[in-house]
Structures are given as C-alpha cells and as structure tokens.
Amino acid sequence: MDAAVRPSSTLSERSAFYERIGAHGLTPLWEVLGALVPPQPRSPVQAAHWRYSALREHVMESGRLITAEEAERRVLILENPALRGQSCITQSLYAGLQLIMPGEVAPAHRHTQSALRLVLDGEGAYTAVDGERTTMRRGDFIITPAWTWHDHGNLGNEPVVWLDGLDIPIVRFLDAGFAEKSPEQYQQPLRPEGDALARYGANMAPMDYQPRTWEPTRVFVYPFERTKQALLGISHGAPNAHEGFKLRYLNPATGASPMPTIGAYAQRLPAGFETRPYQSTDGTVYVCLEGSGEAAVGEQTWRFEENDVFVVPSWQPLRLRAGTDAVLFSFSDRPVQQALGLWREARL
Ligand code: 1HN
Numbered sequence: 001m002d003a004a005v006r007p008s009s010t011l012s013e014r015s016a017f018y019e020r021i022g023a024h025g026l027t028p029l030w031e032v033l034g035a036l037v038p039p040q041p042r043s044p045v046q047a048a049h050w051r052y053s054a055l056r057e058h059v060m061e062s063g064r065l066i067t068a069e070e071a072e073r074r075v076l077i078l079e080n081p082a083l084r085g086q087s088c089i090t091q092s093l094y095a096g097l098q099l100i101m102p103g104e105v106a107p108a109h110r111h112t113q114s115a116l117r118l119v120l121d122g123e124g125a126y127t128a129v130d131g132e133r134t135t136m137r138r139g140d141f142i143i144t145p146a147w148t149w150h151d152h153g154n155l156g157n158e159p160v161v162w163l164d165g166l167d168i169p170i171v172r173f174l175d176a177g178f179a180e181k182s183p184e185q186y187q188q189p190l191r192p193e194g195d196a197l198a199r200y201g202a203n204m205a206p207m208d209y210q211p212r213t214w215e216p217t218r219v220f221v222y223p224f225e226r227t228k229q230a231l232l233g234i235s236h237g238a239p240n241a242h243e244g245f246k247l248r249y250l251n252p253a254t255g256a257s258p259m260p261t262i263g264a265y266a267q268r269l270p271a272g273f274e275t276r277p278y279q280s281t282d283g284t285v286y287v288c289l290e291g292s293g294e295a296a297v298g299e300q301t302w303r304f305e306e307n308d309v310f311v312v313p314s315w316q317p318l319r320l321r322a323g324t325d326a327v328l329f330s331f332s333d334r335p336v337q338q339a340l341g342l343w344r345e346a347r348l
C-alpha cells in the first residue's frame with residue numbers, strides 16, 4: 001500500500017496531539033469508537049438480588065428514624081451494586097421500598113417522573129391519584145403517571161410497605177424534571193373509590209373518550225385478584241418455554257403499556273417448571289409475589305422468595321425455575337425501546 005494512505009505516528013506523538021486538541025475541547029473518536037458502538041449491549045449494570053427477609057427490619061427501622069411527613073417519602077432506594085450513588089437499579093429505572101406507618105400521610109405532590117407501586121407488606125394504606133383513592137392490597141399494581149397529583153395514607157393499624165418503580169434516570173437523562181408540592185397535605189376525594197376502574201377498566205369507556213396514542217391509562221390500579229385470575233385462566237396446556245404463563249399489563253383503551261416509559265408484566269411458573277434462557281435489551285426488575293424458586297443470570301444464581309427483588313441487566317440471559325408455584329411481577333423500559341425501534345430479544 002502507498003505510504004501516503006498509511007500515516008504512522010508514535011504513541012507519544014499521538015498523545016501529544018490529543019493533549020493539544022484537548023485544549024480546544026476535542027478528543028479523537030478512534031480511541032473510543034469500540035466502546036461507543038459495541039457489537040452488542042455491554043451494560044455496566046450488575047445482576048443483583050435483594051432478600052426481603054433481610055431488608056424488612058431496616059425498612060421498619062426507618063419508620064422509627066423519620067416520619068413520612070419529614071421525609072416526604074420514606075423510601076430505602078435499591079441501588080444497583082455497580083451504580084452506587086446514582087439512585088438507580090438499572091441505567092433507566094429507579095426502585096425503592098416505601099414504608100408508611102399507621103396514621104401517616106405522604107403529602108400530595110406531582111412530578112414529571114412516572115411511578116408504579118407494587119404492594120408487598122401490610123394492609124390499610126391507600127394511594128390517591130388525581131382525586132381518587134385506591135386501597136392498597138398485596139400484589140396490587142398501582143400507577144401514578146407523569147404530572148398526576150398523588151399522596152399516600154395509612155388508615156389501618158399496621159406498617160405498609162410497597163415497591164416503588166420510577167423512570168427517574170430517563171427523565172434525568174433528558175433534563176426534563178419538574179415537581180410541585182400541593183398546598184394540601186392530601187387530596188380531597190373527588191370521586192368514590194373504584195370509579196376509574198369502572199369507567200375505563202371494564203372493557204368499556206366513557207362515550208366521548210378518545211385516548212391519545214401515548215396517553216397513560218386512566219385505570220390506575222390493577223388489582224392482584226384480577227391478575228391472579230388471569231394467570232390461572234391461561235394456565236392450561238404447556239407453559240411457554242421462555243416465560244411460563246406470562247401477560248403484560250396494558251392500557252385497555254390503547255393496547256399500549258400503562259405508562260409510556262415503563263412496561264409491567266406478571267407471570268406464573270408452575271412448581272418445578274424451568275424456563276429456557278431468555279435475553280432482551282430491556283434491563284428488568286423482578287419481584288416475587290408468590291411462591292419461591294431460583295433465578296440464574298450468567299454465573300450468578302439466587303434463591304428467591306416472597307417479596308424478594310432481583311434485577312437482570314440488558315442482554316444477560318436469564319433462567320427461572322419455580323420451586324413451589326410462583327408468581328413474578330416485573331417492570332422495564334421496554335416501551336421506550338420499542339417506540340424508538342431499539343428493542344430486541346433472543347430466545348435461546
Ligand atoms: C415519589 O413521588 C414517590 O410518590 C416515591 O411515593 C418515590 C422517588 C423519587 C421521586 C419521587 C411517591 C419517589 C418519588
């Protein structure tokens with residue numbers, strides 16, 4: 001080859017050059033190209049598992065340390081071990097365990113971040129979303145879409161704990177975060193409990209309702225009783241090799257995910273059933289709602305039990321095995337990736 005198309009330089013000439021151009025805010029692409037555009041996802045996220053039986057006492061201790069009012073939200077964040085200090089469980093998602101003690105109120109506010117709750121422990125709490133309350137029962141999946149007013153209260157006599165999932169890192173990435181505190185501690189109910197579910201969640205809708213494509217669902221609670229009934233209702237024949245019996249939560253008016261940034265799923269794995277390895281580009285947070293089993297991600301294997309949380313990074317093959325009949329809830333950024341044409345899966 002012609003020497004003219006094969007310029008050569010010593011390492012020290014190159015680094016002197018990098019230093020000179022650095023002063024002008026420049027850096028060479030060729031030193032970082034492979035990392036910028038990897039042949040397949042290489043997530044910094046680490047697969048990890050949180051055992052609820054080990055966390056519970058710490059969550060309860062936070063209830064003796066600070067009030068819900070003082071904290072605004074009394075939450076212990078589940079931080080990915082590889083992303084400590086960043087308040088996230090994956091690159092795009094936040095997760096935490098929130099505690100509300102009897103008689104407490106977590107004051108009304110709203111923000112551009114979207115949130116989901118999965119009720120884990122205790123009875124008697126409610127969440128109010130834009131003027132309607134819903135009683136929080138174990139396994140219920142409740143959403144507070146972007147910019148909806150929400151507050152929580154505990155009218156019962158035991159501590160209540162739920163998992164919060166938010167799109168905080170997505171909104172942070174886009175520098176699009178706004179928040180507002182309500183002058184009212186809690187919202188006065190504008191409608192009786194059950195109104196939204198009756199109006200939008202009975203395979204029917206108000207006569208004049210025309211949802212916009214990416215509008216979050218007006219159904220803001222998906223009672224576990226219904227989810228469980230649906231999972232049992234499809235539990236005939238052979239379970240899907242990679243999923244068991246799995247359904248996605250949806251906005252009944254559009255068929256899209258309940259909220260534009262977070263997808264949520266529920267699956268049933270019959271006792272002894274083991275899934276084939278499955279990988280997808282949406283790093284996913286799993287919560288065991290019923291039963292027990294094992295999850296294997298790469299070299300790591302955990303035994304999971306009720307209320308345990310585990311996270312599977314993008315493109316890492318996951319295998320699940322149910323010990324006893326298991327029900328798993330999960331959530332991810334899949335709708336975002338799908339809207340952008342990025343989402344991929346592989347069934348191994
Ligand atoms: C939030 O509003 C809640 O409403 C929970 O319960 C956790 C974490 C960061 C920002 C807002 C809630 C949150 C949050």
